[in-house]
Amino acid sequence: MLDIKLIRENPEKINELLKRRNPELSIDKVLEIDADRRKIQAEADELRSKRKNESQKIGMMKKNGENTDAIQEEVRALGDEIKALEEKQVELDNAQKDLLLHIPNIPDETTPIGKSEDDNPTVSTWGEPTKFDFEFKPHWDLCEEKNLVDFERGVKLSQSRFTLYRGKGAKLERAIIQFFLDLHTEKHGYEEILPPFMANAATMTGTGQLPKFKEDMYKCVDEDLYLIPTAEVPVTNIYAGEILSEDDLPKYMTAYTPCFRREAGSAGKDTRGLIRVHQFNKVEMVKLTTPESSPEEHEKLTQDAEQCLKMLGLPFRRVALCTADIGFSANKCYDLEVWLPSYNNYKEISSCSNYGDYQARRANIRYRNKEGKLQFVHTINGSGLAVGRTFAAIVENFQQADGTILIPEVLQKYMGTDRI
RNA sequence: GGAAAAGUGGCCGAGUCGGCUGAAGGCGGCACCCUGCUAAGGUGUUAUGUGGAGUAAUCUGCAUCAUGGGUUCGAAUCCCAUCUUUUCCGCCA
Numbered sequence: 001m002l003d004i005k006l007i008r009e010n011p012e013k014i015n016e017l018l019k020r021r022n023p024e025l026s027i028d029k030v031l032e033i034d035a036d037r038r039k040i041q042a043e044a045d046e047l048r049s050k051r052k053n054e055s056q057k058i059g060m061m062k063k064n065g066e067n068t069d070a071i072q073e074e075v076r077a078l079g080d081e082i083k084a085l086e087e088k089q090v091e092l093d094n095a096q097k098d099l100l101l102h103i104p105n106i107p108d109e110t111t112p113i114g115k116s117e118d119d120n121p122t123v124s125t126w127g128e129p130t131k132f133d134f135e136f137k138p139h140w141d142l143c144e145e146k147n148l149v150d151f152e153r154g155v156k157l158s159q160s161r162f163t164l165y166r167g168k169g170a171k172l173e174r175a176i177i178q179f180f181l182d183l184h185t186e187k188h189g190y191e192e193i194l195p196p197f198m199a200n201a202a203t204m205t206g207t208g209q210l211p212k213f214k215e216d217m218y219k220c221v222d223e224d225l226y227l228i229p230t231a232e233v234p235v236t237n238i239y240a241g242e243i244l245s246e247d248d249l250p251k252y253m254t255a256y257t258p259c260f261r262r263e264a265g266s267a268g269k270d271t272r273g274l275i276r277v278h279q280f281n282k283v284e285m286v287k288l289t290t291p292e293s294s295p296e297e298h299e300k301l302t303q304d305a306e307q308c309l310k311m312l313g314l315p316f317r318r319v320a321l322c323t324a325d326i327g328f329s330a331n332k333c334y335d336l337e338v339w340l341p342s343y344n345n346y347k348e349i350s351s352c353s354n355y356g357d358y359q360a361r362r363a364n365i366r367y368r369n370k371e372g373k374l375q376f377v378h379t380i381n382g383s384g385l386a387v388g389r390t391f392a393a394i395v396e397n398f399q400q401a402d403g404t405i406l407i408p409e410v411l412q413k414y415m416g417t418d419r420i
Numbered sequence: 421g422g423a424a425a426a427g428u429g430g431c432c433g434a435g436u437c438g439g440c441u442g443a444a445g446g447c448g449g450c451a452c453c454c455u456g457c458u459a460a461g462g463u464g465u466u467a468u469g470u471g472g473a474g475u476a477a478u479c480u481g482c483a484u485c486a487u488g489g490g491u492u493c494g495a496a497u498c499c500c501a502u503c504u505u506u507u508c509c510g511c512c513a
Contacts, residue, residue: 041471045482052482055494059439068493075493243430243468372450374468 001100001362002027004034017106020113020323030099037092044085051078101205102212105358107323108332114322120335121322126306127315129339134401138342139392140273142399143169146420149274161263161277163388168420172394172407173281175414176387177256180283180308184384188304190254190285195234197257198225203237206363208329218260227260231284232381237363239288239377244367249377250289250297254384257282274388275340275347281387287380288365291357294378295332298354302334305350305384312408314393315339317346331356336385338393349389352382 007014007027018025054075061068112121143149148169154162165173184190204210204226209217218227228234235255244251259282270276285304289297302318309316321333330353337346357376360366366374398406404419412418 038471041482045471048482051493055492056440058493062439072493079493372466 001358002103002106003357003361004030004096004100007031008034014106018103020107020111021104021326022324025103027103030096030103033092033096033099037089037096040085040089040092044082044089047078047082047085051075051082054078098211101362104328105331105356107326108354108356111326111332112320112322114324117322117325119322120319120325123318123320123334125315125317126310127313127339129315130341130397132341132399136341136396136399138273139395140342142395142405143273145403146405148172148395148420151273159278162279163274163277168415169391171415172411172420173387173391175411176390176394177281177283178414179311179411180384180387181254181256183308183311184254184283184285184304188252188254188285188307190252193231193235193238193253193255195228195231195238195255195257197228197260198223199228199233199237200224201226203233203240203363206237206240207233207359208362209233212328215264216262218262228257229261230259230282231255231257232286235284235286236288236359236365236379236381239365240363242365243374244288244365244377246290246367246369249367250287250293253286255284255286256387257284273342274392277388280389283384283387285382285384288360288377289380290367290369291375291378294354294356294380297378298332298352298380301380301382302336302352305336305352305382308385308390309336309338309349311410312390312394314390314397316349327351327353329353329355329358331358334382338389339397340393341396347389347393348386349393350383350385353380355379355381 002014007030011027011031014027015025018027054071058068058071058075061071112119114120137145140149140151144151146169147167148165150164150166154164157164181192185192198220201210201224204217209226209229217229220226234257235253238253239251258279260279263276263278266276274280285301287297287301306316306318316336316338319335319337321327321330321335326333333351333353335348336350336352338349339345340347356378359379360376365377365379367377369375394408394411395405398408400406400419406419407415407417409418
């Protein structure tokens with residue numbers, strides 16, 4: 001959430017930045033409520049102060065054996081007034097908080113301005129789109145033929161868009177997870193985390209999934225728990241409500257988790273194969289940093305994600321998301337897109353975002369700097385990588401004329417073979 | 421799932437017939453002082469949020485003793501609910 005003080009002091013600037021995302025956005029309503037809120041608080045504070053003093057006086061008088069009936073009645077009336085004001089104050093506090101929770105982060109100055117995803121500039125490309133001298137197959141056909149994924153029975157077990165990996169397919173999925181985790185922990189310096197796959201409402205609010213994106217998540221019926229849509233949620237919130245020391249920063253954490261998404265509103269999109277399903281595996285990287293180092297750490301994290309693709313030998317490009325396309329909580333974001341022959345196009349496989357202090361303010365993650373002052377950390381995260389989409393990209397890009405699929409060298413030690 | 425006990429500041433730990441306690445004391449941290457014998461001693465300082473005044477240093481109101489309600493002129497202190505922790509019992513991979 002945005003800092004109310006920042007909003008108060010730079011309303012034009014904040015509005016201008018928000019309108020880069022969407023011309024409809026504005027903080028004017030927040031400012032209105034804020035003014036009322038402060039006025040009420042001042043009044044209530046004054047009455048509370050008065051009550052405190054009077055009550056102490058009553059204590060003294062009682063000790064001296066004086067009659068306090070009159071003054072007690074007076075203070076009781078004061079109490080009623082305070083109560084009325086407090087109710088008003090709570091109402092305004094909640095209204096303001098609710099508004100703030102629904103306002104997205106302001107884009108970074110370096111985030112390209114645009115009106116839709118068509119305005120996302122490509123920053124760089126690596127490798128060339130794969131060429132075949134035979135008729136290649138999309139991964140959904142290959143997976144079925146080779147019995148790597150049993151799409152039909154997956155649906156039978158749960159619902160459409162749920163997948164059942166089996167045999168070499170299940171093993172390849174596991175190998176990819178292992179490779180990513182080993183790479184990030186051994187070469188990139190991340191701590192491996194295995195978090196709960198369900199999180200409560202407070203945790204979901206910390207990273208920005210709630211309250212605005214409730215319908216995107218699966219919720220438990222009898223508990224205040226949601227299935228996580230990404231490891232970002234539990235991992236970023238590990239230090240929620242805590243105060244870190246500057247020496248603790250930056251924190252590098254990586255986690256494999258399944259991710260659960262209802263994909264409400266994407267009916268008809270990517271209906272075949274592994275690209276868009278309700279439960280998929282992902283290895284996520286999360287960083288907590290100081291404000292000074294976050295731009296650099298964001299670049300480094302993006303490179304860590306790119307390293308996964310390079311080592312697998314998958315062609316990809318990096319695009320910078322424009323102001324209309326970056327996520328709700330992010331101020332800057334790069335997407336990595338892998339070449340997918342069946343789409344004859346690049347497809348998102350990682351999203352690396354810098355959130356500034358937006359999530360930290362929601363989750364209340366602070367650190368004490370060298371001068372002893374408390375500050376919010378900056379949070380950064382990115383996929384390293386989406387495992388199901390990596391699986392699909394490997395199957396499609398490395399398929400051979402004889403129907404086999406070459407296993408990238410870095411995965412061979414996990415697979416125990418160089419082709420399947 | 422049942423029973424019992426407990427939840428105070430960075431940490432430990434006082435605070436039970438409600439009143440000057442935002443909270444004793446200790447540890448740790450920070451600053452200064454003293455001192456030459458491998459470290460100790462002395463003094464001071466050391467929570468967060470939110471509002472007001474001031475260019476600022478800073479000053480100041482209010483709130484906060486797990487969370488949310490309630491009782492009361494007044495609550496860390498009493499009552500209720502929730503959450504968490506510990507122990508015992510039951511169940512279980």
